[in-house]
Amino acid sequence: MRKAIVFGATGQLGCYSALALKDAGYDVVAVGRRSSDGGFFSSRGIEFVGEFRIEDAKSFELLPVRDYDVVVNMAGTMPAHANRDMMPYVQSVVVGIVNLAEWMKAVNCKRIVFNTTPSDLAEHWDETEPIDDDASRSFPKNGNDHAVYAICKRAATDILEHLQISEGFEPCVFRHLMVYGWHPEANYFLDGVKRVLPWRSMVRKCIQGENIEVYGDPTRLKELLYIKDFASAVVKAADSHACGLFNLTGPRPYTLDEMVDGIINSFSNGTTQKLYRPDMPDTPQILLSRQKAARELGWEPQWGWYEACEDMRAECIQNPIELMWGANDPLDVIHE
Numbered sequence: 001m002r003k004a005i006v007f008g009a010t011g012q013l014g015c016y017s018a019l020a021l022k023d024a025g026y027d028v029v030a031v032g033r034r035s036s037d038g039g040f041f042s043s044r045g046i047e048f049v050g051e052f053r054i055e056d057a058k059s060f061e062l063l064p065v066r067d068y069d070v071v072v073n074m075a076g077t078m079p080a081h082a083n084r085d086m087m088p089y090v091q092s093v094v095v096g097i098v099n100l101a102e103w104m105k106a107v108n109c110k111r112i113v114f115n116t117t118p119s120d121l122a123e124h125w126d127e128t129e130p131i132d133d134d135a136s137r138s139f140p141k142n143g144n145d146h147a148v149y150a151i152c153k154r155a156a157t158d159i160l161e162h163l164q165i166s167e168g169f170e171p172c173v174f175r176h177l178m179v180y181g182w183h184p185e186a187n188y189f190l191d192g193v194k195r196v197l198p199w200r201s202m203v204r205k206c207i208q209g210e211n212i213e214v215y216g217d218p219t220r221l222k223e224l225l226y227i228k229d230f231a232s233a234v235v236k237a238a239d240s241h242a243c244g245l246f247n248l249t250g251p252r253p254y255t256l257d258e259m260v261d262g263i264i265n266s267f268s269n270g271t272t273q274k275l276y277r278p279d280m281p282d283t284p285q286i287l288l289s290r291q292k293a294a295r296e297l298g299w300e301p302q303w304g305w306y307e308a309c310e311d312m313r314a315e316c317i318q319n320p321i322e323l324m325w326g327a328n329d330p331l332d333v334i335h336e
Helices: 012-023 057-062 087-107 118-124 147-167 198-207 227-238 256-267 291-297 305-318
Strands: 003-007 027-031 047-049 070-073 111-116 170-175 187-190 193-196 212-215 244-247 274-277
Touching: 003 012, 012 027, 012 070, 012 227, 057 087, 070 087, 070 227, 087 111, 087 147, 111 147, 111 227, 118 147, 118 170, 147 170, 170 227, 193 198, 198 212, 198 256, 212 256, 227 291, 244 291, 256 274, 256 305
Parallel strands: 003 027, 003 070, 027 047, 070 111, 111 170, 170 244, 212 274
Antiparallel strands: 187 193
16 A cells, blocks of 8 residues: 655645545555644544644654655645744745655655645736746745745745755645635634635625625636645645646636625525625736646546535535534534
8 A cells, every 4th residue: 555644734735635645545644733633534544643843853753654655745834824924934844845855865755745836926927828837936026925935935846846856856846826625714814914714704794694795807717726626636646756846726717706606606595695896906816727737647627616615515514624623613604
């Protein structure tokens, strides 16, 4: 049986990656910062290692020594969960990838799946055509909270490319916008200020029978990638030796209107209406090409937005990862 180890497994990307690898027949070790997963991973036949800090080289002594076939690294501080301090990004992303690489050399594992941010393509965001996977990379020059994060993710990706040349590593790096999926936590941080995720605010308004305001031009396009498609891409990467940067998207871009319709159709009790606000700012439109992932990984997303919304509604009701993530907020409880 092939063996995989997933870092950042107590977060959404890492958790669903670990579950998908297990379903694909891998023997999986899940590693996270939490001291306890509430018994969640053992209930799925997955070994869990907690209280792990990727920025601390001594933490790697906690890991079981095995002949791993693939490392999946979804650990690291994200702007959505942090303030504007720079050091957590440097430590968890850059120092973390160096520590991880040294450990991989020690256990003789070359294959790694990592992820990065589309903020490294900020200079291309105004383009009307989907941005190529291998377009020139930079970072946002507007001083926002993603700048240092993008710098660190780019540095970590460059380190992996160096290790591919110098040590024979096999890095597969995914670039993607927000990955949608149900989670009991509906909040995030923007420039260090805690807020409710905009799409989760829409969900709550639907559940509570309130109307939704649609800002700006409702025909603006959005890339809507579902968590289970992301996890399937991790499995494709684990099963292959393809290296490089790969954009991940949903099956097609959806208009803001379509995005809101999907949420209303799945979460509304029938009373929610759309209220158009053309006086408000437009939503960002950033389009990514995914031809490289299809060509070199054989990956195609399966979850359209409307199907994804129905699945998120089912997971909202079931809350399948409650053991680790806790109960839903009362505002998110659907009364059937």
